[in-house]
Amino acid sequence: MTRVGRSRWAPPAVLAGALAVVALGTHSERLGLSLVGGALLPVGALGELWSEYLAAWHGGAGGAVGAAPPALAVLGVLGAPLAPVGGPAALVAVLLLADMPLAGLSAYLATRRIPVHRWIRALAAATYGLLPPATAAAAQGRLDVVVWHVLLPVLLAGVFAVTYGPIRRRWLGTSALCALGVATAAAFLPVAYPLLLLVASIAFVAAPGRDRPRARAGAFAVLALLPPGLLLPWLPVLVAHPVLVLQGVSGPAVRPAAPLELLGLDPGGPGGSPVGAVVVVAALLAVVTRPTSRMAPAGGLVLVGVLGAGLLALVSARPVRGGPVSPAFAGAPLLMVGAGLLVVVLVACLPAPERARTARTRAIVIGAVCGVSVLAGFDVVAGREGPLVARSNAPTALLSEELASTGRGVLVLGDPEDPYDVPRLTAGRPPRFGDDALAPVESMTSRVWEWQRQLSSDEPEAVTSAVTSAAASGVLFVVLPPGEDGGALRNAAGELVAPAPPTSDGRTVVRLTPEVGAVTLIASEQARRSVSGLQPDAELLTPPAAVAVDAAPPEVGVRVSEGPEGRLLVLAAAYQPGWRATVDGDPAPIVRAWGNQVAVAVPPEAAEVRVGFDGDRHDVLLLGQLAAVLFTVLTALPSLRRSARRDG
Numbered sequence: 189m190t191r192v193g194r195s196r197w198a199p200p201a202v203l204a205g206a207l208a209v210v211a212l213g214t215h216s217e218r219l220g221l222s223l224v225g226g227a228l229l230p231v232g233a234l235g236e237l238w239s240e241y242l243a244a245w246h247g248g249a250g251g252a253v254g255a256a257p258p259a260l261a262v263l264g265v266l267g268a269p270l271a272p273v274g275g276p277a278a279l280v281a282v283l284l285l286a287d288m289p290l291a292g293l294s295a296y297l298a299t300r301r302i303p304v305h306r307w308i309r310a311l312a313a314a315t316y317g318l319l320p321p322a323t324a325a326a327a328q329g330r331l332d333v334v335v336w337h338v339l340l341p342v343l344l345a346g347v348f349a350v351t352y353g354p355i356r357r358r359w360l361g362t363s364a365l366c367a368l369g370v371a372t373a374a375a376f377l378p379v380a381y382p383l384l385l386l387v388a389s390i391a392f393v394a395a396p397g398r399d400r401p402r403a404r405a406g407a408f409a410v411l412a413l414l415p416p417g418l419l420l421p422w423l424p425v426l427v428a429h430p431v432l433v434l435q436g437v438s439g440p441a442v443r444p445a446a447p448l449e450l451l452g453l454d455p456g457g458p459g460g461s462p463v464g465a466v467v468v469v470a471a472l473l474a475v476v477t478r479p480t481s482r483m484a485p486a487g488g489l490v491l492v493g494v495l496g497a498g499l500l501a502l503v504s505a506r507p508v509r510g511g512p513v514s515p516a517f518a519g520a521p522l523l524m525v526g527a528g529l530l531v532v533v534l535v536a537c538l539p540a541p542e543r544a545r546t547a548r549t550r551a552i553v554i555g556a557v558c559g560v561s562v563l564a565g566f567d568v569v570a571g572r573e574g575p576l577v578a579r580s581n582a583p584t585a586l587l588s589e590e591l592a593s594t595g596r597g598v599l600v601l602g603d604p605e606d607p608y609d610v611p612r613l614t615a616g617r618p619p620r621f622g623d624d625a626l627a628p629v630e631s632m633t634s635r636v637w638e639w640q641r642q643l644s645s646d647e648p649e650a651v652t653s654a655v656t657s658a659a660a661s662g663v664l665f666v667v668l669p670p671g672e673d674g675g676a677l678r679n680a681a682g683e684l685v686a687p688a689p690p691t692s693d694g695r696t697v698v699r700l701t702p703e704v705g706a707v708t709l710i711a712s713e714q715a716r717r718s719v720s721g722l723q724p725d726a727e728l729l730t731p732p733a734a735v736a737v738d739a740a741p742p743e744v745g746v747r748v749s750e751g752p753e754g755r756l757l758v759l760a761a762a763y764q765p766g767w768r769a770t771v772d773g774d775p776a777p778i779v780r781a782w783g784n785q786v787a788v789a790v791p792p793e794a795a796e797v798r799v800g801f802d803g804d805r806h807d808v809l810l811l812g813q814l815a816a817v818l819f820t821v822l823t824a825l826p827s828l829r830r831s832a833r834r835d836g
Contacts, residue, residue: 199310200296207289207317210564214323214571215285220578221278226458226608227438228284228329228576230583231277231621237264240622242810244803245742247597247615248623249509250632250661250762250785254428255421255806257437257625258375259332280621283334284326284576288567291337292317295527298341304537311556312530316341318563319526320453320464320570321519327459327574328608331621332376332436333519339373340523344489347384350407352391352485355400358826363410365824370411371418377520378426378433381415383496388412390488417816421809429627431505437625440514442607445501453526455519458574463566464526466559471529474536482535489528496521509624510633511610575608583691584618587665591616595706595740596664597760601640603669611640615662615706615760616740629762631784635661643677644669651680653723659684659702660724660782662760668696684726702729705736705760707744709790712754718781719756741786742801748790755790756781757797769799 212219224230232240241260246252267276274281283290295313302309325333346366356362373380392408416423426432445456453464471490475483500516507514584598591598595616603609612619613636635657642654643666658666665688668674674696678685688697702724710718714728728734737746741761748757758781761767769776769788772795781787788799 196306199306200293203292203296203310203314203317204289207292207314208286210318210567211286211288213568214288215326217572218576218578219285220580221274221281222578222580223277223281223284223329223576224579224583225577226327226329226575227624228280228331229619229621229623231263231280232617233277234264234268234271234275236617236620237261237267237276237622240620244766244806245761245801246626247617247741247761248619248626249613249628249636250760251615251741251764252626252628253764253766253801254425254627255809257622258371258419258422259437259625260622262372262375263621280331281578283331283338284329287322287326287334287337288317290317291322291341294338295341295530298345299531299534301345302531302534303539304534308537308556309534311560312534313341314560315467315556315563316527316530318560318567319467319523320461320563320567321455321522321526323567323571324455324457324460324574325517325519327571327576328438328442328457329574329576330436330438330517330519332438333517333523335376336373336380336520337523339369340527343369343373343384344387344527347388347411348391348485350411351388351404352395355403355407359403359407360410361824361826363407364414364820367411367414368418368820368824371415374415374419375422377436379436379496379500379516379520382433383492383521383524385412386492387489390492391485394484394488414816414820418813418820420813420816421806424809425627429508431508432625432627434500434503434505434516435507435514436516436520437622438517439509439608439624440505440507441517444504444515445518450497450501450518450522453522455517455522457517459571461566461570463563464522466562467526467529467533470555470559471532474533478536480535480538482538483532486528486531486535489531490525493521493524493526493528497525507624508627508633509610509612510637575606579692583693583695584665584667584697585692586689587691587697588618591618591664594664595662595760597662597706598665598667599636599639599658599663600667601643601669604644609669611636613661613663629764629784632762635783646676646680648680651677652682652684652726655681655684655700656702656724656726656729657782659700659704659729660708660718660758661785662704662706663700666698666700667691668698670695672696674698702726702734703731703736704729704734705738706740707737707746707760708758709735709737709746709748710756710758712752715754715756715781718758718785718787719779721783724782741799744797744799746797748795748797750794751790751792753792755792756787757790757799758782759786759799761786766802766805767799768802769797771795771797 237260241256263276267279270278292313295316299309322337350363442457452462454460454462497518500518504513504515597615600612602611639654642650685698688699711733741759763786779787
């Protein structure tokens with residue numbers, strides 16, 4: 189037993205095993221390789237993720253222009269080895285379910301240069317793995333904060349090694365590797381970059397050593413400038429919609445965290461608990477009993493985390509997907525606070541004079557074991573409450589084939605009782621992970637929320653208006669909120685709706701019967717209504733007044749026959765700069781129909797009409813990102829090899 193206890197592998201093995209048992213108890217009712225619920229939408233297959241990421245135009249909420257979140261690319265790369273068991277969806281499930289042991293091992297690895305006993309490091313790492321913000325994030329399906337939880341310890345170790353410690357001879361590879369980690373975290377949680385940049389700036393200024401100033405400045409420059417290059421296509425979206433920097437790919441918090449909850453490291457919402465106060469108390473005791481200047485870097489880390497938590501909790505903004513003004517989820521900076529507090533405790537555990545070592549070590553171990561046990565107990569109880577569930581397929585999987593073949597849209601109405609369940613509109617597919625970070629046109633977002641209000645009302649005129657407007661925008665299916673049988677909607681809309689197969693979770697689905705498509709050729713009378721601000725006429729959404737075309741945005745090529753003047757070819761896409769059209773090869777102006785949909789005037793004679801979106805700028809940004817990735821990987825490889833040799 190003594191030999192086992194002294195083994196260098198015993199602490200991490202016991203750490204991983206103990207945290208795995210706690211994670212199993214916490215997530216016992218949601219075990220599986222396909223998770224949805226809360227902030228987590230169904231994760232697409234490998235090809236779907238890459239197609240969405242590389243596209244310059246996306247079919248969410250009537251069309252979003254710009255890059256999708258780089259989180260899709262990260263999942264596409266790391267999820268490829270798991271393709272036989274589910275690919276990216278399986279990777280997401282592993283991250284959410286095994287977050288505790290993964291984060292614990294990350295913390296144990298990151299603290300290897302702190303000269304304390306391995307078992308004390310293991311206890312501190314276990315405490316980090318059990319921090320309440322991470323438990324709440326996993327229970328709520330917040331993948332961005334979970335990724336941050338796993339990466340944060342090694343990122344902080346890398347940042348301090350590059351900016352605060354002595355500069356090594358091969359500093360370029362180390363700083364590039366650290367920048368790659370920062371960019372990976374920021375791909376899910378953009379606020380990670382400014383938080384870590386602030387930490388790096390403070391460490392760079394306060395560094396005690398002034399050796400090799402040029403190399404130190406170069407390392408800091410690589411750490412500061414390379415992550416934006418790795419996220420290059422997404423930068424214009426973040427600049428245009430800074431709310432994404434605060435709320436990440438998982439969206440806003442379900443409710444604001446109270447000040448007392450923040451003091452207990454509780455970010456609020458399901459899965460959270462104030463038991464993080466144990467860590468706060470432990471750090472205060474460490475400062476009181478063994479104050480030392482070595483605690484200053486950890487104190488700066490705590491200060492940055494406190495500022496970040498206050499900013500996210502106090503600043504409210506409207507999400508890009510629309511809806512009420514909401515604060516961001518404060519879990520990410522609270523994890524930074526927790527990490528800083530635990531480093532304070534570890535610094536207090538540095539070797540003491542021999543006469544005081546035995547008694548102090550015994551008291552530390554007993555207190556740490558009790559604290560970890562309390563954290564584990566609260567996590568198991570609180571973490572089981574969240575909305576995350578295991579489901580073998582997406583709820584709207586039965587609709588996917590028809591949506592893909594027609595390019596039409598599905599409108600999923602939100603549940604008023606569930607703050608995570610907001611109305612979502614997608615084209616050609618059901619909603620998927622990453623959609624809430626796409627930035628659609630504001631006018632289209634407002635229309636989606638207006639359809640939610642109208643379709644939930646008992647007024648026949650409002651229901652009819654919403655159905656015809658949604659159909660003209662390409663919607664084929666409407667998924668009703670849980671518990672609604674659709675009787676009131678069918679009575680109000682009459683023949684404009686028809687029954688459709690329900691979702692796998694039992695929600696009612698109705699089909700919109702107007703004969704339109706993702707691209708529709710409409711006659712002159714309906715065309716005049718479309719450009720004059722009037723609602724679509726249901727009687728004119730049938731042939732020959734409206735004819736669905738076998739095509740779908742963003743690239744449309746149609747050969748129209750002879751017909752009357754005044755016809756319009758209307759796309760189920762909101763207008764944004766970048767749309768272009770030609771008629772028989774000659775440039776044609778874009779007409780805005782039904783408020784802001786893309787349309788092109790069709791001549792009375794037969795003609796070939798082409799409409800598309802110009803994605804050249806997006807392609808250039810993707811090439812720049814690829815160059816940054818290649819530079820980073822080639823520069824970081826020597827550091828990875830040296831690290832592997834040291835570990836071996």
